[in-house]
Amino acid sequence: MINETYKHMIGEKSVIREIAETASARRREIGAGNVFDFSLGNPNVPVSPAFTKAMMDLYANTDSQTLHGYSPSTGNMAFRERIADSLNRRFGMQYEAKHIFPVSGATAALAHALRAVTMMGSEVITFAPFFPEYRPYAQACGASLTVLNSDPDTFQIDFEALESTINEGTAAVLINTPNNPSGAVYSEDTLRRLGELLERKQREFDHDIFLISDEPYREIVFDGASQPYPSKYYRNTLSCYSFSKSLSIPGERIGYVAIHPEATDADLLAVIFAQISRTIGHNCPSSSMQLAIAEIPDATSELGVYETNMNLLYDALVDLGFTVTRPGGTFYIFPRTLEPDAVSFCKKAMDYDLFMVPSNSFGMPGFMRLSYCMETAQVEAGIERLAKFVRENY
């Protein structure tokens, strides 16, 4: 008796993975240099040397039980303290170690945050375009996901829609800034208005509404700007962070949830997360990873290439007649397709060995996502091919 729920999920294959698999097959056929794959969001810059050095030092100087022994159920204390310090210093927060809960990546951060603040039948609201995995994450908690459109020019929140949607059953609002796939960075104004609206709605419905803030791209922001820290603007915020993108270590599975010190049950939430870990078989991320990152909480890889690539792509897309909003961060760009049907557009592009993801996957028709975590020369070659495709078809 194999559980049919999971069997059925296999049928609903991820479109992004399917495109990536087709691109891989094509690479084997005609060689990697002839395939222009803008489909996958896998960091390409090397891991930060500071990370490698921290890990080597630990292996050289730390006894086996400290390095490889079980973490306490709420995580390694050095990690929790150093992350709290770092966030306090960078964003003027007042975290203590007890507000930081180490997890295995943003995926696990969201699994814990969503389970903690929803129950069977709760509503979670998010904004299109959105990371498609939010749907299985919410479903797994028995919560329903309500998707609202963002402003299609700026990809900031449409507050009228949000105002009229939040209801008695709304347990959480889930945001992602900098955003996958649009590259939008929520402005201070957006975050302030969001905080005010949520405060008002909490009073109106007389219960907590949590803001779950998914921030794996927090460190990838362009033009010397930085992402305003969402938790600054709203007390009941759970910040979900991952080192996958900032340190280029997505395979290592490490991140954290940071609980706003004035959130409801702030001092209890990490202990609640530890209970959630028990039920989902999670436990902490790798002990040595926690210790390494505790040594270098602020380190990042050399992320500059993403900005170089974005500028090249943005200018090229504008030149080619695409309507496109300039990304404020991430390694994605999200132009409108040159015909209304994004799936059809991206399918035709595949005949040119150009791989891009139609926006339907992100809950919004008529756009496509190009990922540019690749070497700049590859971006340039891809642009040439895109120009050829557009010239010959539109």
Added chain:
Amino acid sequence: MINETYKHMIGEKSVIREIAETASARRREIGAGNVFDFSLGNPNVPVSPAFTKAMMDLYANTDSQTLHGYSPSTGNMAFRERIADSLNRRFGMQYEAKHIFPVSGATAALAHALRAVTMMGSEVITFAPFFPEYRPYAQACGASLTVLNSDPDTFQIDFEALESTINEGTAAVLINTPNNPSGAVYSEDTLRRLGELLERKQREFDHDIFLISDEPYREIVFDGASQPYPSKYYRNTLSCYSFSKSLSIPGERIGYVAIHPEATDADLLAVIFAQISRTIGHNCPSSSMQLAIAEIPDATSELGVYETNMNLLYDALVDLGFTVTRPGGTFYIFPRTLEPDAVSFCKKAMDYDLFMVPSNSFGMPGFMRLSYCMETAQVEAGIERLAKFVRENY
């Protein structure tokens, strides 16, 4: 609105952790040398040098994306291949890479195996004494856990009880050998009878009944013996393994589920596990850990000290008048307490700074668990203290 389910779980504090915390507090008060803590099962022998070398070599010679990039959703191929080879070589199995699914420890292995083969309302049968976390693991799948007694002298399965208990709703039988807390090693005879019984019951009820075999102590077996491999004796077996104990790396969170090649849906189960990972926010274990273990699939730490300690403790317990079954493996021993109420016995022992876990935690009254993952000198000192306690009270 914080989910009350998890809040309530905090109340049901783990007795083992509570004892360990009391022991820790005592250590701070009177010094570690004066506290005799047999409560916690945390490996104390150092990590295998082969593991450290494999990891150092990887850091020196592997490019960043191979070492730290996302694993495929069913895990790193080198890991899957090398584990399949190792199990085939050691146990005469016929695994292919597709039957091996890497997970973050036995905890995650059980989370995946249980979810795959149960649904809301399914029954899972296990045998006391048992690892207390099985209860939250089963509950989290919506399954009920039925606990049968083992033979109290041998801790082998009571087949009459099992025969009369398995019913239409039984989805899985969960075993743990070598056993925490009894130290019992299921014999070939036990495993053969179990396999035959399950085959017969599958035919009787005309549906699959899976054997979930939790094997984190597989490599810790005494007297030059070894653990007969449960999956050899029953087709529908999911073997849940962890490197926590064999390599002394419990904090690193790595293990696997091995799917018997002739199990129902054997070729699909790893893909189903990947879908389960999505819903519980798991993803694969650390990529570098998978690569390191792929290099040394058969390595273990120097596990001999556990056997030395077991022999000392076993002889001392017999001398002191305890009724005790000699463990075949693990780093636990499970004597009857000298009064019927194990909780009262262990409580009195705490006045002597002796910390042992009453067997009620393991679903069986009248016994206690002593863990001996410590230096032999500590075991000797603990034995002296135990003798004093027994002399003055019984």
